[in-house]
Amino acid sequence: MTVSEVSRLSGVSVRTLHHYDAIGLLKPTEVTQAGYRMYDERALLRLQTILLLRELQFPLREIRELLGRPDFDPRSAMEDQIRLLEMRRRRLDGMIALARQIQKTGVVQMDFSAFDRTDIDRYAEEAKAKWGKTDAWKEYEQKSRGKTSAEMKNTGDMLMDIFREMGKNLSCPPEGEEAQALVGKLRAFITEHYYNCTPQILMGLGQMYATGGEMTDNIDAAGGKGTAEFARRAIEAYVSRR
Secondary structure (H helix, E strand, O other): EEEHHHHHHHHHOOOHHHHHOOOOOOOOOOOOOOOOEEOOOOHHHHHHHHHHHOOOOOOOOHHHHOOOOOOHHHHHHHHHHHHHHHHEEEHHHHHHHHHHHHHHOOOOOOOOOHHHHHHHHHHHHHHHHHHOOHHHHHHHHHHHOOOHHHHHHHHHHHHHHHHHHOOOOOOOOOOHHHHHHHHHHHHHHHHOOOOOOHHHHHHHHHHHOHHHHHHHHHHHHHOOOOOOHHHHHHHHHHOOOO
């Protein structure tokens, strides 16, 4: 494909594609004798990955370094891109539904949840941490290195045991002594087995626990329905005191 065709397909301007070429981020597959830049499927896959990382607010210099690493997995990156796009689609569907309701009834709804970007921003930060090899991610990799799948499963089971304990305290206030002690236990466990669980990281995990999906289902399966949301509220109370 020519640079103009790639521009139309991707929505990236020709000028930007020229810039990517100039800085060595996305070189054309070949340049014809007439000076036309030509791109093949492999180049387009690289462009898709670049756009994903740009969505995660990576600087171009870091993207170039990241794509040059031998351990970078473009297939896994594509999975992250798909999930991010699905989350954005759900948010957009919610905004459309709200707008149609207002149009139909003429009543302005005092509900701004459709505009909430919390889940998207949180996921973007998670993905950026993974691909950017943050200190927390590096520490997790180091602690996981050499462990068998059985050992990893056992660690995961012990983590779920903490949520089972939380499930037994659902009738207690999340800011109460029992719940706060369990949050402290959770934080210490994550620090010991995964990475240094700072208050900021703990807060992000709490939000992730209660946003739905497989993780929420697993926590609720361990402690009973509502455990994930209880954990989120208890973590918020814990962090607010520090």
